[in-house]
Amino acid sequence: MNRYRWCIVALGPLIGLAASGATPLRAAEPSTLVWAEAAEPATIDPAKVNVNQELTVARNVYDHLTNFELEHPDHLLPALALTWKRDGTDWTFTLRHGVTFQHGQPFTAADVKATIDRDLAIGQGQSYLVSDIKQVTVVDPYTVRITTQQPDVYLAANLSRIEIMSAADIAAHPKDHGEAYFTDHANGTGPYSFVSWTRGEQIILQRNTHWWGHFPDKPFDRVIDRFVTDAATRARGLEGGAYDLANFVPRDEALRIGHLPGFHLVEGNNLWAWPAIYLNNTLAPTSNIDFRDALVKVFDYDAMTQYYQGSSVTPRGPIPDWVPGSPEKDLAPIKQDIAAAKAALDKSGVKNPVMTCSVPSGFAEFAFAGTVLQASAAQIGITVKIEQLPFVQAIDAIKSNHSNCFILGNANLSPVDATKFLAAHYTTGGYYNTAHYDNPAFDKLVAQISSVTDPQQRYDMLKRASQMIIASHSIIWAARPKTDVPVPNHIGGYRIDPAEYINVRLWELYQK
Amino acid sequence: MLGLLARRGAWSLLILFVVATLTFFLSRVVPADPAAFLAGQNASPEAVARIRAEYGLDRPLLSQYVAYMGGLLHGDFGRSIRTNRPVAEDLRAFLPATLELLIFSFVLYLLASWFLAILAVRWRGGWVDGAIRVFTMLGSGIPVFWLGMALQFVFFYRLGWLPIGGRFPIRAIPPPPVTGFLLIDTLLAGNLHAFGQALAALLLPAAAIVINLLAVGTRMSRAALITEYARPYVRTARGKGAGPGRILYRHVLRNAIAPVLAATSIQFGYMISWVILVEVIFDWPGIGLYAYQSFEVFDYAPVVALAIVSTLVFLVISLGLDLLYPWLDPRMREATS
Numbered sequence: 001m002n003r004y005r006w007c008i009v010a011l012g013p014l015i016g017l018a019a020s021g022a023t024p025l026r027a028a029e030p031s032t033l034v035w036a037e038a039a040e041p042a043t044i045d046p047a048k049v050n051v052n053q054e055l056t057v058a059r060n061v062y063d064h065l066t067n068f069e070l071e072h073p074d075h076l077l078p079a080l081a082l083t084w085k086r087d088g089t090d091w092t093f094t095l096r097h098g099v100t101f102q103h104g105q106p107f108t109a110a111d112v113k114a115t116i117d118r119d120l121a122i123g124q125g126q127s128y129l130v131s132d133i134k135q136v137t138v139v140d141p142y143t144v145r146i147t148t149q150q151p152d153v154y155l156a157a158n159l160s161r162i163e164i165m166s167a168a169d170i171a172a173h174p175k176d177h178g179e180a181y182f183t184d185h186a187n188g189t190g191p192y193s194f195v196s197w198t199r200g201e202q203i204i205l206q207r208n209t210h211w212w213g214h215f216p217d218k219p220f221d222r223v224i225d226r227f228v229t230d231a232a233t234r235a236r237g238l239e240g241g242a243y244d245l246a247n248f249v250p251r252d253e254a255l256r257i258g259h260l261p262g263f264h265l266v267e268g269n270n271l272w273a274w275p276a277i278y279l280n281n282t283l284a285p286t287s288n289i290d291f292r293d294a295l296v297k298v299f300d301y302d303a304m305t306q307y308y309q310g311s312s313v314t315p316r317g318p319i320p321d322w323v324p325g326s327p328e329k330d331l332a333p334i335k336q337d338i339a340a341a342k343a344a345l346d347k348s349g350v351k352n353p354v355m356t357c358s359v360p361s362g363f364a365e366f367a368f369a370g371t372v373l374q375a376s377a378a379q380i381g382i383t384v385k386i387e388q389l390p391f392v393q394a395i396d397a398i399k400s401n402h403s404n405c406f407i408l409g410n411a412n413l414s415p416v417d418a419t420k421f422l423a424a425h426y427t428t429g430g431y432y433n434t435a436h437y438d439n440p441a442f443d444k445l446v447a448q449i450s451s452v453t454d455p456q457q458r459y460d461m462l463k464r465a466s467q468m469i470i471a472s473h474s475i476i477w478a479a480r481p482k483t484d485v486p487v488p489n490h491i492g493g494y495r496i497d498p499a500e501y502i503n504v505r506l507w508e509l510y511q512k
Numbered sequence: 513m514l515g516l517l518a519r520r521g522a523w524s525l526l527i528l529f530v531v532a533t534l535t536f537f538l539s540r541v542v543p544a545d546p547a548a549f550l551a552g553q554n555a556s557p558e559a560v561a562r563i564r565a566e567y568g569l570d571r572p573l574l575s576q577y578v579a580y581m582g583g584l585l586h587g588d589f590g591r592s593i594r595t596n597r598p599v600a601e602d603l604r605a606f607l608p609a610t611l612e613l614l615i616f617s618f619v620l621y622l623l624a625s626w627f628l629a630i631l632a633v634r635w636r637g638g639w640v641d642g643a644i645r646v647f648t649m650l651g652s653g654i655p656v657f658w659l660g661m662a663l664q665f666v667f668f669y670r671l672g673w674l675p676i677g678g679r680f681p682i683r684a685i686p687p688p689p690v691t692g693f694l695l696i697d698t699l700l701a702g703n704l705h706a707f708g709q710a711l712a713a714l715l716l717p718a719a720a721i722v723i724n725l726l727a728v729g730t731r732m733s734r735a736a737l738i739t740e741y742a743r744p745y746v747r748t749a750r751g752k753g754a755g756p757g758r759i760l761y762r763h764v765l766r767n768a769i770a771p772v773l774a775a776t777s778i779q780f781g782y783m784i785s786w787v788i789l790v791e792v793i794f795d796w797p798g799i800g801l802y803a804y805q806s807f808e809v810f811d812y813a814p815v816v817a818l819a820i821v822s823t824l825v826f827l828v829i830s831l832g833l834d835l836l837y838p839w840l841d842p843r844m845r846e847a848t849s
Binding site: 228237 | 802804
């Protein structure tokens, strides 16, 4: 019995300590915001950031030459640049005075030049948005001239996505363009400054009280960008108060949490069609255009609408109607038509068709769209074999012609420029052109759009480009849902950026 | 003893070589292009080519293998294409968290399985024995990820007793790292409250691992105890007036532990494989989470390094348990000598 007592004596303090260390649901630190991020960034280098978790730091630590109104993305707002004008291939930007980087250097035109030169030299991340730039010239410390290869009406808008770095920092790390250094160091002029990065756990940001912009009353002084890989954990943690906000909460969970007491739901347009099914033009049986036509017509779009619980529409083409200059409203609706699908299949002459579809794993929406395709196609005798694979493997399967279809969430980071999306997804050589769509006339058309100054002419060209893609039956735009983000009632100011992944604009958030 | 160590050391090196070679080639059998993916959409072909060249992905496979194995001899695990850092540096950051979780879970597993086995034997055939059997069988039947989520739901969401994940409360500042083991570092810092916080954070992930293994551990320990209780020396001890506690702790337990040890090292192997799932669910910043993120983008160097490190940890624990045999069982000591 003495030994039992000894055990209790030994374990008692341990249990007591664990109990004393058990965390209350919310620590009494109202000025700290915890943002649950779906993954750890690979880099925070503005020249390389590419995905949501990388953009969180970049967007909030650095500033941009321009901003835009979220509700009207074609209405540009001043940021580091106060005014801008275009003259042929030259854009001239007049810069804001009195801005300093978080490490103390003054902001001048030299920083703009060094940043863009570096972005173009590295050629990764968001550099594709400004890849038309031929030269950046410092006119004087507060005037910079940017020359493009051909007139580019979208440049000022696309610069709203390019984070401006310090020329002194870039010069101090000439080796490998400073890629190793900037992977985990940041010094911007933005509303929050980078404090630390604990690998595998979190990044800490601190409010930049010297920022030139305006914070709301009761802003968050400290932000913990916490990496929470598991979606269920993010949802549970948000609901239980461990996190103040979370990105990529599974849709059904987001809707449920958003309707709980103490939460509200913020709904908005966010990026583009999600998901889209790409049909391989170069591998039988999807190499047959009539066969692809049959698949587009047999797909059960209503099932996707039901999946999104009514907050989605069926796209008519590649460009959402809320994108400035979108031709969507002038395109014909796309609906399921089984009789027409059967006719198209008969016309194709394909007998007993079997096709494979590589679906990136880990995305419930993609898996569901794949299942809908499988069930829909079975109605006219087409067998669809689904292969769920890690994203890198899935995209490689279709790019190397081992798969007939691929499911992808469409994304475009530019607020107004649809041509960057069209180039990446449908032109020859585009990274996401997994349909292997090959149409030189389309490529040429897309390359010309940004140089056209007449909005009506641009509209007509975008419409023609959309019609070309639709006529090729290369894509099934399964659904275009709204994005719903559950927000606790003690947080104010959260807005959804339409040209961003699920974003957090920290400088707009405040404590209620 | 030295001979045993030398033999086991040589075998271990061979196993590590085979694991490194197999993992290296298997990871590259799967068609994927991590360079193109990481360069991002619309990255110029030159940029993608530059990444491939920088990481040696453009070289023939055999040449990559020779370079990798050459690096390994110098302790160089290569460079992660995802984190743009040497893998060794990443391992130094992530490994302590995993080791702490594994060791804590292992100790918890040993204590819990023996404790339950002793209870089951004490009330053998009764309701306690039955209840323990049902509990452990249920535990082993539930998938680790589901169990983890259920524990989070009950102990974080419903009761609010324990954190949902992480090694330390999100808003709190951990003690300065010395060993990387938070339980030790908090004690070195003389901060008992922080020690309690680190301990509380360990409980749910460790429980998710341990509950799943308890069925096997408890049943093996229970069977070993029953076997030992049936031996003549127990009757002799009773005849000499020894009490139940003395019989258990001085005689039966020591004899029962030895045969269970071999199976225990296999259980440790399961722990290593489950730690990936548990770390993802509990947001635990260890090599399991690192492995998961590396697998997602086919980041080859960390994948191979993690296979090597996991094997090494398993070999070290197995060796340690093997060395315990002679200490626990004098007959083994004689056989070894």
